[in-house]
Amino acid sequence: xxxxxxxxxxxxxxxxxxxxxxxxxxxxxxxxxxxxxxxxxxxxxxxxxxxxxxxxxxxxxxxxxxxxxxxxxxxxxxxxxxxxxxxxxxxxxxxxxxxxxxxxxxxxxxxxxxxxxxxxxxxxxxxxxxxxxxxxxxxxxxxxxxxxxxxxxxxxxxxxxxxxxxxxxxxxxxxxxxxxxxxxxxxxxxxxxxxxxxxxxxxxxxxxxxxxxxxxxxxxxxxxxxxxxxxxxxxxxxxxxxxxxxxxxxxxxxxxxxxxxxxxxxxxxxxxxxxxxxxxxxxxxxxxxxxxxxxxxxxxxxxxxxxxxxxxxxxxxxxxxxxxxxxxxxxxxxxxxxxxxxxxxxxxxxxxxxxxxxxxxxxxxxxxxxxxxxxxxxxxxxxxxxxxxxxxxxxxxxxxxxxxxxxxxxxxxxxxxxxxxxxxxxxxxxx
Numbered sequence: 001x002x003x004x005x006x007x008x009x010x011x012x013x014x015x016x017x018x019x020x021x022x023x024x025x026x027x028x029x030x031x032x033x034x035x036x037x038x039x040x041x042x043x044x045x046x047x048x049x050x051x052x053x054x055x056x057x058x059x060x061x062x063x064x065x066x067x068x069x070x071x072x073x074x075x076x077x078x079x080x081x082x083x084x085x086x087x088x089x090x091x092x093x094x095x096x097x098x099x100x101x102x103x104x105x106x107x108x109x110x111x112x113x114x115x116x117x118x119x120x121x122x123x124x125x126x127x128x129x130x131x132x133x134x135x136x137x138x139x140x141x142x143x144x145x146x147x148x149x150x151x152x153x154x155x156x157x158x159x160x161x162x163x164x165x166x167x168x169x170x171x172x173x174x175x176x177x178x179x180x181x182x183x184x185x186x187x188x189x190x191x192x193x194x195x196x197x198x199x200x201x202x203x204x205x206x207x208x209x210x211x212x213x214x215x216x217x218x219x220x221x222x223x224x225x226x227x228x229x230x231x232x233x234x235x236x237x238x239x240x241x242x243x244x245x246x247x248x249x250x251x252x253x254x255x256x257x258x259x260x261x262x263x264x265x266x267x268x269x270x271x272x273x274x275x276x277x278x279x280x281x282x283x284x285x286x287x288x289x290x291x292x293x294x295x296x297x298x299x300x301x302x303x304x305x306x307x308x309x310x311x312x313x314x315x316x317x318x319x320x321x322x323x324x325x326x327x328x329x330x331x332x333x334x335x336x337x338x339x340x341x342x343x344x345x346x347x348x349x350x351x352x353x354x355x356x357x358x359x360x361x362x363x364x365x366x367x368x369x370x371x372x373x374x375x376x377x378x379x380x381x382x383x384x385x386x387x388x389x390x391x392x393x394x395x396x397x398x399x400x401x402x403x404x405x406x407x408x409x410x411x412x413x414x415x416x417x418x419x420x421x422x423x424x425x426x427x428x429x430x431x
Contacts, residue, residue, distance in 0.1 A: 145183030176209025
């Protein structure tokens with residue numbers, strides 16, 4: 001209160017100045033004393049009102065402060081409540097994170113183990129395949145087929161589908177080396193199955209490999225002398241020596257009875273050649289069927305059927321005009337209505353046991369050779385499977401094949417039968 005008396009507020013300063021003015025006036029003139037007292041009373045009430053105002057202001061400030069503190073305490077209470085609830089959540093989250101981390105670690109471990117197992121399995125399979133493949137280098141196809149697990153392992157490798165390209169490359173030399181017909185059919189049925197444009201060239205390569213193997217065996221067997229007075233030599237087959245198919249096995253065995261090593265070798269060669277005769281016939285029929293179903297294109301493309309032995313196959317009606325047949329042979333096959341109008345360098349002259357005169361057309365150079373050397377009754381036609389034609393019918397068919405009716409196509413030049421006299425010199429003259 002002393003501080004407020006010494007330092008009057010702005011509101012009371014006006015009253016004091018007025019009072020001072022009134023007192024001054026009182027001192028100089030007569031003023032009503034009652035009015036003076038009233039003014040003093042008003043000044044006191046004004047001071048009281050001012051004090052109450054200040055107290056109300058202070059109370060309001062305290063209420064504001066208390067409200068702020070209460071709000072903070074409420075927030076702290078809420079925060080404490082949420083914190084209390086978050087403790088188990090945090091613990092649960094910790095467990096979840098720990099579990100997830102353990103799961104991921106185990107997952108990565110499993111993946112690594114699976115990758116290792118997969119790698120090890122692939123390595124094992126590759127080693128097994130390379131070992132299997134390397135056995136081809138040290139064994140013939142017949143020897144491989146005799147191994148108890150060869151065919152089953154081959155089927156497993158084929159079924160896996162992982163070695164298709166390598167198997168495709170291996171099947172040609174494998175099949176081309178076979179003499180065992182059962183082994184050949186088993187491997188064929190698993191590696192080729194059917195003839196189609198994509199594998200037809202490979203089938204021709206198999207046939208060529210078989211031809212080369214057959215010729216090697218035939219040459220070796222033909223060089224083996226036949227003991228005198230043991231086997232009657234058949235002239236058309238003389239080049240095959242003791243491997244002539246018509247010779248019974250027991251007769252051949254007795255002929256070499258005193259030569260066990262040679263007898264064993266002859267027996268092996270005969271078995272191989274008999275097996276290859278079957279294989280060549282099998283391949284010949286597959287090739288003939290395919291060529292009939294897929295005629296040679298009219299474009300410049302052509303089938304290369306060179307260096308193949310066609311054995312007992314049906315080529316009736318086939319157009320060979322755009323085909324390469326050089327160094328091929330048609331053994332005991334049918335070529336009725338076939339077209340052999342090829343250039344000299346692409347044509348073959350070998351038709352042993354085949355009625356070439358049944359063809360629709362034929363290369364004229366080769367025709368002239370056939371007329372003189374491969375007529376019915378000649379050595380090369382002694383193995384003819386089809387009925388021997390009548391001489392007149394044969395001559396007429398040959399003349400139909402002569403394109404320019406040359407002198408060597410005259411009936412007098414067309415030989416027929418075993419006792420055919422030698423044609424006149426005019427038949428040998430080129431015209």
